[in-house]
Amino acid sequence: MTQIRAALIGTGVIVGNHMQALAHEAERVELVAAVDTNSDTLKRFAETYGVQQLYSDTAQMLAEQQPDLVMICTPPATHAALCIQALEANAHVLCEKPIAASLAVLDTIQDVERRSGRTCTSVFQWRYGSSGQHVKHLIEQGVFGKSLVGVCHTLWYRDDAYYAVPWRGKWQTELGGVSTGQGIHAMDFFLWLMGEWEVVQALVGTLNHAIDIEDVSLAQVRFQQGGLGSIVNSLVSPRQTSYIRLDFQRATVELEHLYHYRNHHWRFSIPEGAPYQDELAAWSSLGEDVEAHQTAQLTALLDALERGERPLTSGAELRHTVEFLASLYKSAFTRQPVERGSIGPDDPFYSSMTGAALP
């Protein structure tokens, strides 16, 4: 395979994770250019990483460099337009979350994606840890039995200084609160493990920050296969943890970590006296230990492109998660349960996570 030519847009805080990913995949990808509208940030980035081709304008970069892959690391409200611009310039896109302000915006991006013949993937790095993929495989094989109840907690803490960054804390620029910006990683992973969701009932609150987005959300979910799930997203939790617990007929599967899980963060348990201790030992040996990080996602993206396959967190899989998010907000703001598939183009929550009016 010829080396892929990649360009980065946005060289702020999160770009370090993507530079780590690019360094890991240096044989398959070459970083040809970087764009940032802030010249100081771009200069610092260039000095740190020795990147030569620097731009303040994405259109000019796309025209001159014609990259195969564009990696978008800008603030949330800029994502959709940049995704569309890059797809129209014939590049594949890997975009930081949240990719879109609404289902309507995501559908527009995916229309352009279909027309372009390129792929547009959202960063959801938790699906790409090797142990997460191994557990997903075991679930699909049915070794744990039927999924019964799941718990998904993103209990993090953010102080006022975190919200001093101008784009944070506002619907218009951050596109949502803890559900959209932080809890989305665990929720996307949880929904992937639990299967198709059917109905969600949610609450949101702004409890401890002077912001107009939520800093806590709770959701109860029924899954198509009959299982029930409970989600808590919080940015007001001083002892921080990310916790997923899945209770199946034959086993409990737990993951506890903070941001980037590895093998040792998983725990498997079976009922006392259950006659399948040997199976428990087999499940617990998780094999290779690739961290759930942007690096693992870039590797998987390049593998998919080489095989001519759609990357995992794109297309219908991506829409599945964004639809869940829209339904969570609709349920919270209307105080009604929301069924999957019920938010169509005529629904105010199709074009706005807040149903157009701010709560």
Ligand SMILES: NC(=O)c1ccc[n+]([C@@H]2O[C@H](COP(=O)([O-])OP(=O)(O)OC[C@H]3O[C@@H](n4cnc5c(N)ncnc54)[C@H](O)[C@@H]3O)[C@@H](O)[C@H]2O)c1
């Ligand atoms: N996947 C994760 O775990 C994770 C973690 C943190 C942040 N993020 C996401 O990454 C994104 C960036 O976050 P950050 O903390 O790096 O933000 P940041 O503010 O530190 O950096 C964003 C950079 O983009 C530049 N920029 C803004 N508009 C631009 C435009 N139109 N064209 C080019 N450059 C532009 C800014 O000048 C800035 O340098 C956000 O969407 C955030 O949610 C993801």
